[in-house]
Amino acid sequence: MITGGGRGLGKAIALLLAAEGVNIGITGRNEKALKETAAEIEKAGVKAAYAVFSVDEEAGVKTGIDELAKTLGGIDILVNNAGIGNFGALDKMPATEWEQVIRTNLFGVYYTAMAAYPYLKASGAGDVVNVASTAGLKGSANMSAYAASKAAVISLSQSMMAEWRKQEIRVITLTPSTIASDMSIQGGLTDGNPEKVLQPEDFAEWVRDILKMNRRAMIANGSIFSTNP
Numbered sequence: 001m002i003t004g005g006g007r008g009l010g011k012a013i014a015l016l017l018a019a020e021g022v023n024i025g026i027t028g029r030n031e032k033a034l035k036e037t038a039a040e041i042e043k044a045g046v047k048a049a050y051a052v053f054s055v056d057e058e059a060g061v062k063t064g065i066d067e068l069a070k071t072l073g074g075i076d077i078l079v080n081n082a083g084i085g086n087f088g089a090l091d092k093m094p095a096t097e098w099e100q101v102i103r104t105n106l107f108g109v110y111y112t113a114m115a116a117y118p119y120l121k122a123s124g125a126g127d128v129v130n131v132a133s134t135a136g137l138k139g140s141a142n143m144s145a146y147a148a149s150k151a152a153v154i155s156l157s158q159s160m161m162a163e164w165r166k167q168e169i170r171v172i173t174l175t176p177s178t179i180a181s182d183m184s185i186q187g188g189l190t191d192g193n194p195e196k197v198l199q200p201e202d203f204a205e206w207v208r209d210i211l212k213m214n215r216r217a218m219i220a221n222g223s224i225f226s227t228n229p
C-alpha cells in the first residue's frame, strides 16, 4: 500500500516492488494518474488497485484503506509517501497554507497508519516505511511548515516503531535529501539533472533493499543524498 503512488517517489516504489512480485495498492487524489499507474503495475503480472482520497481526511482514509485491503487481501507493507512541499518565508505564507502542510504531511501519515494498523498486525510480518525528509532534521529558511511537518513525522514514526515492533511490524523512518520530482523541481530545489541528482528510482531501490532484509533486521532510520549534486 503506497500513498501518493500515482507519481514521483511513490510511483517508482510501486513499480519496483511490483517487479518483485508484490501486489500493489496505490492512493492519491488524481484518479487519472492512479489508473494509468495501476495499469503499468499490472504489466509486471501482479494485482494492482487504487483508491482516491485525500490523506488529510480521516474518514476518507479509513474507507479507502479498508477497500484496498479487501481487494488485495490484507496489507503487509505500508509506504506513507504522500506529501506536499510548500515553501516560503514565515511572514509570507498564509496561516491556512501553513496548516495544510501540517495536515497533509503529519496527519496524513497518522490517519493512514492507524487505518492500516489492524491489517499490518494481522499479517504477523508488517512493514511501515514513513517518508520524512532531511528537512525534518533541522529547520531552515523558507521551509518552516515543511520542516516542522517532517520533524513531527520523524518523531511520530519513532514512537510508532517503539510500539509496533512488539507486533512484528518494522517501522522505518527515512529522511531523503533532494530527489528529482515534481515537488523538488517545481519548488526550485533542483534542476533534477539525472547525471548528478538522485532520481525516484534510486530511492525506490533503497526502499526495496531495506524491505528485503531478513525480518530479524530493521533499519530504524536512514538518509540518502546525491553524491555531488
Ligand SMILES: NC(=O)c1ccc[n+]([C@@H]2O[C@H](COP(=O)([O-])OP(=O)(O)OC[C@H]3O[C@@H](n4cnc5c(N)ncnc54)[C@H](OP(=O)(O)O)[C@@H]3O)[C@@H](O)[C@H]2O)c1
Binding pocket: 003, 004, 005, 006, 007, 008, 009, 010, 027, 028, 029, 030, 031, 033, 053, 054, 055, 056, 081, 082, 083, 084, 085, 104, 131, 132, 133, 134, 175, 176, 177, 178, 179, 180, 181, 182, 183, 184
Ligand atoms: N522529492 C524530494 O526532493 C523529496 C525529498 C525528501 C522527501 N520527500 C518526500 O517524498 C514524498 C513524495 O514526494 P515526491 O517528491 O514524489 O512529490 P510529488 O512528485 O509532488 O508527489 C507527491 C505525491 O503525494 C500525493 N499527495 C499530495 N497531497 C496529497 C493529499 N492531500 N492526499 C493524497 N495524496 C496526496 C500526490 O498524489 P496526487 O497528486 O494524486 O494527489 C503525489 O503522488 C513526500 O512525502 C515528500 O515530502 C521528497
